[in-house]
Amino acid sequence: MIRLLYCSQAKSDFSEEVLKEILLISRKNNSAAGITGVLVHGGGMFMQVLEGPEQNVLRTYMKILDDKRHTDSRIIQISPMKERMFDNWTMGVIEAEPLTFEHVAKLRAHRLETLNADAFTQVIREFNALLIKT
Ligand SMILES: Cc1cc2nc3c(=O)[nH]c(=O)nc-3n(C[C@H](O)[C@H](O)[C@H](O)COP(=O)(O)O)c2cc1C
Secondary structure, three states: OEEEEEEEEEOOOOOHHHHHHHHHHHHHHHHHHOOEEEEEEEOOEEEEEEEEOHHHHHHHHHHHHOOOOEEEEEEEEEEEOOOOOOOOOOOEEEEOOHHHHHHHHHHHHOOOOOOOHHHHHHHHHHHHHHHHHO
16 A cells, blocks of 8 residues: 655636535545545645555546646655555545645655655644544
8 A cells, every 4th residue: 555645736716616526526436446535725735645555546646637627736755554544534625724835845845855754744644633623
């Protein structure tokens, strides 16, 4: 199993309606594909964690890459995983404060370097904690 984290920019005409559509199809497809994760939306950006069987996660990410509702998608990290962090979520959603995106921007700035695994885990844990609260 793998965990994939990417971020992207929402298109300027993005709306709550569009977000609802994405969540609806994601929950349906992801539960069939054994994928769990979270979609963070805020400040005109997305950040998404997809976790599950390698082939299914990669296949789903390829579909997401082609989606015209967002642009400039960049993988921040892909790593093997033993345990899911979002095991109750076929796709959770967080409306993030711009502050949260500072963390993402930091990770993104370092994406060509060897990513500090602790920093990565910390950001994901913060998101996970946010999810549990909401
Ligand atoms: C930011 C973003 C996140 C998405 N996340 C998922 C996802 O987790 N799972 C999924 O199946 N589709 C996701 N989609 C939708 C896909 O791009 C695509 O529209 C959908 O998978 C097509 O489903 P279909 O092959 O059943 O028609 C996402 C789209 C966007 C813009």
